[in-house]
Amino acid sequence: MDATFLAKIRSDYPEFSFREGKRFSFRPPKTIIMRSNEENGELLLLHELGHALSGHKTFDTGARRLKMEREAWEKVREIAPKYGVGFDDSLVEVELDTYRDWLDKKTRCKKCGLTCYQTPDGVNHCPRCENFSLKRTLP
Ligand SMILES: [Zn+2]
C-alpha cells in the first residue's frame, strides 16, 4: 500500500484508528484493520472505511450482510477518485461472490443440503425437512 495514500487517509479520518493485522476488517465502532502489503490494499482499505462511514455496527447473517457489503463498495466508488484510486468493478464482484458463496453455504440445510429460506428473525428453515417433521406431528 502506498504510504502517501495511507497518510492522507489517516489525516482525513482522524476519528478512526488504522491498525496492521492479518486481514482487512472493520471492528466497530472505530477500528480498521489492514494489511499494508496487500496487492489491492488501497481499495480494500477504502472498503473497510466504507463500512465505518456507513455506520455498520454488526455483521449479522444473511441478506443483510450482503447488503452491507454492497453499501461499503458504493462508498468506495464515491471516495476512491479523491485519492486517485481506480475503482475496480471486477474486484468488487469477486469480493461479493465470496460473500454469496459464504451465504450459500450458511443457508444450506445441514441434514439434506437443500437451500433454506430465512424468516425475519434470522432463523433458517429447510422446506424439505421442516415440512416432513411438520407432517409427522400432524394427527
Ligand atoms: Zn466488507
Ligand SMILES: [Zn+2]
Ligand atoms: Zn433439509
